[in-house]
Amino acid sequence: MTDCDVIVVGAGISGLSAAKIFKDYEINVLVLEARDRVGGRTLTKRSPDVNYVDIGGAYIGPTQNNILRMAEELGVDYYKIKEDADLLLYRNGQRIRFGPCDAPKRDFFADLDINTISSLIDKMGNEIPNDTPWKAPKADLWDTTTFDSFLKKHCWTREGYEYFKYFANVNTACEPYECSLLSMLWYVKQCGGVRSIDSTKNGAQERKFVGGSQQISEKLAEKLGDSIVIKNSPVVGINQKSKDHVLVHTLNGKEYKAKYVILACPPIIQMKIHFTPSLPPLRNQMMQRLPMGTVMKVILYYKTAFWRKKGLCGSIFIEGGDEYPVYAIMDDTKPDGSYPALIGFISADKARRLVHLSPNERRDMYAQSLAEATDCPEAKEPIHYEEKNWMEEEYSGGCYTAVYGPGFFTRYGKVLRDPVDRLYFAGTETAVRWSGYMDGAVEAGERAAREVLHKMDKISQDRIWDVVDELHEKPSGGKHSSSVSKLLKIMTLSTFVGVASLVFMQNKIFTIDF
Numbered sequence: 001m002t003d004c005d006v007i008v009v010g011a012g013i014s015g016l017s018a019a020k021i022f023k024d025y026e027i028n029v030l031v032l033e034a035r036d037r038v039g040g041r042t043l044t045k046r047s048p049d050v051n052y053v054d055i056g057g058a059y060i061g062p063t064q065n066n067i068l069r070m071a072e073e074l075g076v077d078y079y080k081i082k083e084d085a086d087l088l089l090y091r092n093g094q095r096i097r098f099g100p101c102d103a104p105k106r107d108f109f110a111d112l113d114i115n116t117i118s119s120l121i122d123k124m125g126n127e128i129p130n131d132t133p134w135k136a137p138k139a140d141l142w143d144t145t146t147f148d149s150f151l152k153k154h155c156w157t158r159e160g161y162e163y164f165k166y167f168a169n170v171n172t173a174c175e176p177y178e179c180s181l182l183s184m185l186w187y188v189k190q191c192g193g194v195r196s197i198d199s200t201k202n203g204a205q206e207r208k209f210v211g212g213s214q215q216i217s218e219k220l221a222e223k224l225g226d227s228i229v230i231k232n233s234p235v236v237g238i239n240q241k242s243k244d245h246v247l248v249h250t251l252n253g254k255e256y257k258a259k260y261v262i263l264a265c266p267p268i269i270q271m272k273i274h275f276t277p278s279l280p281p282l283r284n285q286m287m288q289r290l291p292m293g294t295v296m297k298v299i300l301y302y303k304t305a306f307w308r309k310k311g312l313c314g315s316i317f318i319e320g321g322d323e324y325p326v327y328a329i330m331d332d333t334k335p336d337g338s339y340p341a342l343i344g345f346i347s348a349d350k351a352r353r354l355v356h357l358s359p360n361e362r363r364d365m366y367a368q369s370l371a372e373a374t375d376c377p378e379a380k381e382p383i384h385y386e387e388k389n390w391m392e393e394e395y396s397g398g399c400y401t402a403v404y405g406p407g408f409f410t411r412y413g414k415v416l417r418d419p420v421d422r423l424y425f426a427g428t429e430t431a432v433r434w435s436g437y438m439d440g441a442v443e444a445g446e447r448a449a450r451e452v453l454h455k456m457d458k459i460s461q462d463r464i465w466d467v468v469d470e471l472h473e474k475p476s477g478g479k480h481s482s483s484v485s486k487l488l489k490i491m492t493l494s495t496f497v498g499v500a501s502l503v504f505m506q507n508k509i510f511t512i513d514f
Contacts, residue, residue: 004028006452007248007258009235009273012040013438014426015264016220016229017070017445023224025458030258031224032250034234034395038221040265041396042438044212045386051339052212053332055297055388057400057438061206063192064439065467066446067216071209074219078207079335083200085313090373091159091320100201100313106159113160118194120154125189131432133186134413143410147184148176162319169348170328171197172436173293174403178348183404190433200315200330204437210335213438234395238423239276246422260452264426264445266292267416268397279420286412289405290429292398294391296346296355298326298366301384305333305340306376314342316373324369325354325362342370351391359387401436402429424448433467443467 006022008015011033022029037043043056060067060078071078089096089104096104103111128136136142147168155161168176172187191197197204209215221229237249238261248256263270267290278284307314314331318324326344333340344366346354354362363385371379390399417430426448431440450464 001255001257002030003257004030005258005456006030006260006262007032007246007256008262008264008426009248010034010040010264010427011038011217011221011229011231012264012427012441013042013067013070013217013220014040014428014441014445014448015262016217016224017442018262018264018426018449019224019228020220021446021449021453023228025453027453027456027458029224029228030256031221031229032233032235032248032256033229033231034251036232038229038231039214039217040441041390041399042213042217043388044214046212049384050299050301050341050386051334053299053341053343053386054208054213055299055386056213056390058208058213059205060208060438061196061204062202063196064204064434064437066434066442067437067439070216070220070442074216074223076215076219077210079210080207081200081205082331083313083315085308086311087315087317088312088373089317089319090324091318095373095375097312104317107157110157110159110163113155113157114163117151117154117160117164121185121188122193125185125193128182128186128189130186130190132413133182134409136182136186139182139410142182142185143180143408144406145181146177146406147179147181150181151176166317166319166327167198169350170345172403173295173345173347173398173400175348178403178405180404180406180408182409186409187404187436190431190435191437205330216438235273237274237276240421240423241276260422260424260455262424262426262445262448262452264448265395266290266397266402266427267429268292268402269395280415282412282415283418283420286408286415289408289412290402291405292390292396293400293403294348294351295399296351296362296387296389296391297343298346298362299332299341299343299386300363300367300370300379300382301339301341301386302378302382303340304378305331305337306378307331307342307374310374310376312374316342316370318369318373320369322350322353323365324373325350325365326369329370355389355391359385362387419451424451 005028008019008031011031015031019029019031041056044052044054046052083100086097098104151161151164165176168174188194188197191204200206234251235248236251239247246258246261267287271287316329318327325346329342329344332343367380367382371377390396417425426445428436428440428444431444434440450459453459454461454464
């Protein structure tokens, strides 16, 4: 039996961030990882065909101070995504080009609709505490309402509704009917608001790591050493019957003993572990109610960046049915211009419907939709294709993060981070800022480590939630500058009533109230 002070289960960014803290304090720590690699939901493929490509978590942005600090400590540099030419929206056979700081010129009322709902999401989100969303003034109402019901009540136009359906697909890898309104409002708010989560410049998709994001975990593991990070060791049992230690059992029959254990894997993956004694009832039920998001990451490689010849930067949005599998596409060419590529995501219901196809069939659908959207035949001639289906990952269960269904936060949220005796919880799902991102993973791992350090009398309680000072960079002004409230200020009441009535009769498509 191997004896240590702390065992961390999971060698992703969160678990390794926790282990680093313990090593800094010269505390004997072990990290047990189920896979044959470190990185968790970050995964960088390296080959002559691609040089390197992130087929897992990849993007970082301003105010993500934890991951930026960690990268700096480890010597991992980043580069900014180039949105220095036109973006493109393809919808109903129409190509709409727009500048990096602009919004596509949709139907006038659709644009008003989108901006008004965006403002409403931010306004409602401001009422929600990051660390305790279940304590929001209207938490009970919002948590028993789906995001879909909210959209059907408040959207005036079908185009506006569809925009926010894609918004949910891209940002949370789920459908609006799968998540509660409270969870969506909280998720967007703790990422800085609609513009922050949905933008490239000054937003969540602004930067990527040179060499790939898995380097963060690889370099952390290298610093810790092979004697500390033990791979191919799925944890199947945790025994807390003793008052002064915990026994941890792995699938390969090994037993470990520690004073404390940190679980740094998604809550639903924790169900693979047998706990003795049983976990508290709410904790046990909570884990059953956090399915993972549904997404496949797809990348097409080309001889040349043909989109650049068309004056496009590579940020392309394609709205439509299953024949258009990817909604949001970005340029994934290397910073030096090599390996021209376009990267995208097949998510939520589209991913579930298209998962039965072969990778080559999905490749061809993606390439065909790109050719149609850009009016470039070259799009149908990729020289290489990569995809990663995160739904098939046994020790992730999906990506990017958990999906918080109706009723979750108000019934179970309070036990998400609560320790159980000598058992503590990390993982990006337990973060209070940039949860679901690499930044949240660092925050959660370090917070869980400090909880244990406090229990060991190494630090004071007020140190548990140490945070990095915010950067001065803030999300830039939004792409949608008009709203219904602004329109009201410049229209007479009678004119507005007339126009609003006409819009409602011609464009309002939903009548569901709650």
